[in-house]
Amino acid sequence: MAAEGAAERDQMVLLKQGAEAKIYSGTFMGRPAIIKERFSKAYRHPDLDKSLTVQRTKAEVRSIMRCRMIGICTPAVYFVDMERHRIYMEHVAASITVREYIADLERSCSANHVSALRPLAEKIGATVGLMHSHNVIHGDLTTSNMLLSRLPKDGPDAGGDTLDGYRLVLIDFGLGYKEGLAEDKGVDLYVLERAFLSTHPNTEALFSVILEHYKLGYGKGAADVINKLEEIRMRGRKRTMVG
Amino acid sequence: MVIAIGFEGSANKLGIGIIKDGVVLSNPRRTYITPPGQGFLPRDTAKHHQDCVLEVLKEALDTAKIDTNDIDIVCYTKGPGMGAPLVSVAVVARTVAQLWKKPLLGVNHCIAHIEMGRLITGAQNPTVLYVSGGNTQVISYSQRRYRIFGETIDIAVGNCLDRFARVLKLSNNPSPGYNIEQMAKRGKKFLELPYVVKGMDVSFSGLLSFIEERANQVLESGEFTPEDLCFSLQETIFAMLIEITERAMAHCGSQEVLIVGGVGCNKRLQEMMGIMADERGAKLFATDERFCIDNGAMIAQAGSEMFRSGQTMAWEDTFCTQRYRTDEVEVTWRD
Known part of the structure; x- marks a missing residue:
């Protein structure tokens, strides 16, 4: 077992260390794979640490499966190792994060990057709307947790539901869960709004495009969520009252 | 050379501080302390500030050993905070500014905390965790604003601690949070509490209801001691805060x-x-109670920075506001 573990480790290359997990590239049964390993956080009480790690690994796999069932692009899950808190999943080829994509556009055409980003905002809105209409809450919607994967030209998926040759892939469902309440969906949108506006200043117009297409993607019931979002924004302001 | 005097009174602390080019000359403070089981109410807090503001002002001037003529700028907390205490202190700042014929600047309380932290620790461009009785925010600077990446979506962390201290009837002297901290050191057994992180935001209200409801029951049954509960509460809410701070740090690099x-x-x-x-x-940067807890010097420091960058405030704009978000202020003193 030890030798096998060592051999496997040799093949794993650390790509990135996030806040709670290490992301490796490697292989699973001969296929290129991404391995997400949640590691223990030394600052946390051991009981709390264990419970959060198990809870989030499960939550992540469940939410990914739910999204795939309703046709939202997420990496396919190959295997889950609960002992080592690892998820083996599909390596999304030729991808960049939405965050990088927006930053690149801001650099290359700063004058009208907002209008250039409109199709992306539409796609984000529609995708999150569809996800919420099936009661899946992501829990950490930021532009770092959305990938744009370049589609092969003339490939089977080209055209149709794509965005200038890219498809939008949602990742990092560690805080995800299933919930039908408008409150939870509203908070999910609020998290997205805050992350979007703090990371990409002066893009308020884009967020309203996201909301418009959220309504379209969601269908009936979207108005309740948007009303909740307004309510949560008011709550958000309240906390600055006392210092 | 800039000499600034700062008046702070947005919550239950009244502080007046004098700063000369980043050196704290004086920084006296008084805290309004309520009996165990009680919080501070705006009206009583305002009364406290009114009663001792002149004494504190005298102390600040005497300790600093400066001539009021040498003061360049008078600064006060414009907000956010409790209305009555804010106004009680602002009126004194407005009065002395006119008496001494000095310009007056209203300062955002949250920005003052950040600027004081940067001054004392020398941190260049940190991700900031701002945690107090009324605020819980994870902040990072970009494009002339302190942007809020994460915050509480309901009550502040200090409020959660204070209200739990009331359940246990802990003393409010020197502060409920300090007493919880001392008790937590003797806690051993961990009670699992609701852990609520939503992206880079946190929520404490569900956790507070949970522990308020269960506290008496688990204490009476002898299953947990008050020390265990303080320990469990601290471990849980601090882990939430560290997690969102780490997320913001990862996000901002x-x-x-x-x-x-x-x-x-x-x-x-x-x-x-x-x-x-x-x-x-x-790298971690932190300060001690002199500068972490609300004080006058931090208002003077933020005011000095504003003053140096050429900011002025028209007399009719020198009011107070209870709601004043960190990201509303244009940061004219940083690149």
Whole structure:
């Protein structure tokens, strides 16, 4: 077992260390794979640490499966190792994060990057709307947790539901869960709004495009969520009252 | 050379501080302390500030040994905070500004915490965790604003601690949070509490209801001691704060973290943040109770920065506001 573990480790290359997990590239049964390993956080009480790690690994796999069932692009899950808190999943080829994509556009055409980003905002809105209409809450919607994967030209998926040759892939469902309440969906949108506006200043117009297409993607019931979002924004302001 | 005097009274602390080019000349403070089981109400707090503001002002001037003629700028907390205490202190700042014929600047309380933290610790461009009785925010600077990446979506962390202290009837002297911290050191058994992180935001209200409801029951049954509950509460809410700070640091690619605000002087919070920072190869900056807890010098420091960058405030704009978000202020003194 030890030798096998060592051999496997040799093949794993650390790509990135996030806040709670290490992301490796490697292989699973001969296929290129991404391995997400949640590691223990030394600052946390051991009981709390264990419970959060198990809870989030499960939550992540469940939410990914739910999204795939309703046709939202997420990496396919190959295997889950609960002992080592690892998820083996599909390596999304030729991808960049939405965050990088927006930053690149801001650099290359700063004058009208907002209008250039409109199709992306539409796609984000529609995708999150569809996800919420099936009661899946992501829990950490930021532009770092959305990938744009370049589609092969003339490939089977080209055209149709794509965005200038890219498809939008949602990742990092560690805080995800299933919930039908408008409150939870509203908070999910609020998290997205805050992350979007703090990371990409002066893009308020884009967020309203996201909301418009959220309504379209969601269908009936979207108005309740948007009303909740307004309510949560008011709550958000309240906390600055006392210092 | 800039000499600034700052007046702070947005919550239950009244502080007046004098700063000369980043050196604190004086920084006296008084705290309004309520009996165990009670919080501070705006009206009584305002009365407290009114009663001792002149004495504190005299102390600040005497300790600093400066001539009021040498003061360049008078600064006061414009907000956010409790209305009545804010106004009680602002009226004194407005009066002395006119008496001494000095310009007056209203300062955002949250920005003042950040600027004081940067001054004392020397942190260059840190991700800031601002934790106090009324605020819980994770802040990072970009494009002339202190942008809020994460915050509480309901009550502040200090409020959660204070209200739990009331359940246990802990003393409010010197502060409920300090007494919880001391009790937590003797806690051993961990009670699992609701852990609510939503992206880079946190929520404490569900956790507070949970522990308020269960506290008496688990104490009476002897299953947990008050020390265990303080320990469990601290471990849980601090882990939430560290997690969102780490998320923001990962998101912004930051290698520095600064803790400010009253809860920021909690040693356990600083220790946990230090472990997290170490793991990331980042550096932790924190200050002690003199500068973490609300004080006058921090208002003077933020005011000096504003003054140096050429900001002025028309007399009719020198009012107070209870709601004043950190990201509303244009940061004219940083690149």
